Amino acid sequence: MRTSANPQVTSDASWWRDAVVYQVYLRSFADGNGDGIGDLGGLRSRLPYLSWLGVDALWINPHYPSGGADGGYDITDYRAVDPDYGDVADLEALVDDARRLGLRVVLDVVPNHTSDRHPWFQAALADPDAPEAARYHFAPPSAEPPNNWQSLFGGPAWSRTPDGRWYLHLFAPEQPDLNWGDPAVAADFERTLRFWLDRGVSGFRVDVAYGLFKDAGLRDNPGAYSPTLFGHGPEQAMTWNQPEVHDVWRRWRSICDEYPDTMLVGEVCLADLEQVALYSRPDEMHQSFSFRLLKSPWSAESFADGVRTALDAFGAVGAPVSWVLGNHDKDRQVSRFGGGALGTARARAAALLVLALPGSAYLYAGDELGLPQAEVPDEAKLDPIFFRSGGARAGRDGCRVPMPWNADRGVGFSADDAATPWLPIPADWDQYAVSRQARDGGSVLTLYRRALALRDAHPALGSGDAAVSRRGDVLTVRCTAADGSVVRCVVNMGSETALVRTRGTVLLASTTGVRRSAGSVALPADTAIWLAEA
Numbered sequence: 203m204r205t206s207a208n209p210q211v212t213s214d215a216s217w218w219r220d221a222v223v224y225q226v227y228l229r230s231f232a233d234g235n236g237d238g239i240g241d242l243g244g245l246r247s248r249l250p251y252l253s254w255l256g257v258d259a260l261w262i263n264p265h266y267p268s269g270g271a272d273g274g275y276d277i278t279d280y281r282a283v284d285p286d287y288g289d290v291a292d293l294e295a296l297v298d299d300a301r302r303l304g305l306r307v308v309l310d311v312v313p314n315h316t317s318d319r320h321p322w323f324q325a326a327l328a329d330p331d332a333p334e335a336a337r338y339h340f341a342p343p344s345a346e347p348p349n350n351w352q353s354l355f356g357g358p359a360w361s362r363t364p365d366g367r368w369y370l371h372l373f374a375p376e377q378p379d380l381n382w383g384d385p386a387v388a389a390d391f392e393r394t395l396r397f398w399l400d401r402g403v404s405g406f407r408v409d410v411a412y413g414l415f416k417d418a419g420l421r422d423n424p425g426a427y428s429p430t431l432f433g434h435g436p437e438q439a440m441t442w443n444q445p446e447v448h449d450v451w452r453r454w455r456s457i458c459d460e461y462p463d464t465m466l467v468g469e470v471c472l473a474d475l476e477q478v479a480l481y482s483r484p485d486e487m488h489q490s491f492s493f494r495l496l497k498s499p500w501s502a503e504s505f506a507d508g509v510r511t512a513l514d515a516f517g518a519v520g521a522p523v524s525w526v527l528g529n530h531d532k533d534r535q536v537s538r539f540g541g542g543a544l545g546t547a548r549a550r551a552a553a554l555l556v557l558a559l560p561g562s563a564y565l566y567a568g569d570e571l572g573l574p575q576a577e578v579p580d581e582a583k584l585d586p587i588f589f590r591s592g593g594a595r596a597g598r599d600g601c602r603v604p605m606p607w608n609a610d611r612g613v614g615f616s617a618d619d620a621a622t623p624w625l626p627i628p629a630d631w632d633q634y635a636v637s638r639q640a641r642d643g644g645s646v647l648t649l650y651r652r653a654l655a656l657r658d659a660h661p662a663l664g665s666g667d668a669a670v671s672r673r674g675d676v677l678t679v680r681c682t683a684a685d686g687s688v689v690r691c692v693v694n695m696g697s698e699t700a701l702v703r704t705r706g707t708v709l710l711a712s713t714t715g716v717r718r719s720a721g722s723v724a725l726p727a728d729t730a731i732w733l734a735e736a
């Protein structure tokens with residue numbers, strides 16, 4: 203595959219402000235050694251694809267040795283690579299290769315909890331008086347757990363040790379929460395950050411950055427969490443968003459500042475975007491994800507509200523918005539937006555909206571292929587959410603299924619065509635393969651590639667000043683660049699064709715059905731266009 207003329211990475215301290223960051227779910231991206239599991243070798247071999255696509259950076263989901271209870275988010279060694287994926291030398295080689303192609307590499311770091319197999323937790327289990335025990339939240343044996351806190355994956359957030367103590371886990375029992383009040387915890391994470399920064403990575407996506415500290419008195423939470431909310435709020439005030447956590451991000455920021463061109467982007471799942479934005483104040487993390495659109499139903503009203511709220515909240519602290527339409531925790535957009543041709547049309551339109559907006563855009567691997575949520579049979583499921591909810595919640599496996607690369611070779615995920623992929627790939631996914639879509643001018647992949655090239659070419663796209671307006675079902679974002687050039691993104695989220703008055707040029711349309719006439723454009727339902735205004 204021909205790579206773009208993009209030269210190697212050049213120094214730029216604010217590259218992240220308008221970057222398109224591609225999220226690589228490592229286990230599912232490309233299997234280089236044919237064992238059915240994606241790995242660093244496979245990812246290296248696919249870097250030319252990412253350069254050809256036109257993204258600026260990649261964020262890799264956890265690559266660390268793990269207990270395997272939560273897709274790698276239960277880490278046993280923070281300064282190593284899981285043998286399934288390769289070794290530290292492979293990661294260094296990946297960073298070097300990526301730089302040569304103009305791509306930066308961002309790693310995931312998980313500070314809220316370790317694996318229960320982490321040597322610290324093992325030492326704490328073996329001896330309640332070991333110094334490692336103070337690095338977690340233990341409570342003495344008692345009939346009832348210390349309070350009403352619930353695990354985000356379902357059930358109580360407290361489990362018992364074999365000797366009857368309670369320990370806290372806001373996620374799975376295999377993920378004991380760290381006690382950030384113990385200075386040894388902070389010191390060890392600083393070592394971890396430097397370990398990877400010294401190897402040339404461009405920063406970190408910080409897992410559960412709104413966690414870490416808990417109410418010191420372990421008071422009951424006032425209410426229950428509901429996954430249907432935009433995020434956590436006052437009902438969960440005792441477990442999330444404690445004020446002390448901001449000092450950690452100030453410290454991490456100062457460490458990153460010692461390394462040129464690095465950044466931190468936090469996962470902050472709070473309902474109030476003004477609270478989320480506080481994590482991106484100038485001396486804290488560079489960015490925190492805006493998940494509002496990830497949870498918005500397909501309606502102009504809710505998208506307009508999501509875009510405005512994010513622009514205002516992050517604007518108030520001087521940080522760019524980090525837009526997210528999909529990730530490894532959420533159903534694929536195509537399925538969320540209605541599935542099939544309808545869902546695909548909407549996902550195409552949403553891509554144009556998000557790539558026009560000022561800020562950085564996080565693009566989840568496979569979304570550029572228009573992958574739907576895969577049906578994963580229950581017996582193949584691995585996500586603890588499915589098990590801890592007794593099957594009531596489907597879980598996240600369906601958005602973590604391996605990438606289809608080559609339609610002529612099954613799907614070409616593995617170096618060995620006969621390998622069994624770690625999650626089953628639906629039989630008809632050859633239709634989404636990169637090899638097929640790269641040749642098809644009407645494919646989702648081609649749309650993304652064109653959009654990314656235009657975003658590079660037009661300063662109004664991705665970094666302009668945005669004005670949001672809505673007329674009924676039609677959402678318009680007018681983006682003005684510093685040089686005065688204007689691009690309008692118009693999205694018709696209704697069910698009727700809409701007439702858009704313009705004398706400008708259509709740079710890109712999410713469908714072929716757009717009709718141009720003198721002074722206006724007819725925009726079909728579930729369609730977006732980019733208009734360069736004269």
Ligand code: GLC
Pocket residue numbers: 272273275312373409410469530531
């Ligand atoms: C974050 C991750 C998710 C993981 C959880 C616990 O939300 O994105 O995948 O399960 O943290 O680490």
Ligand code: CA
Pocket residue numbers: 233234235236237238239240241286
């Ligand atoms: Ca492999």
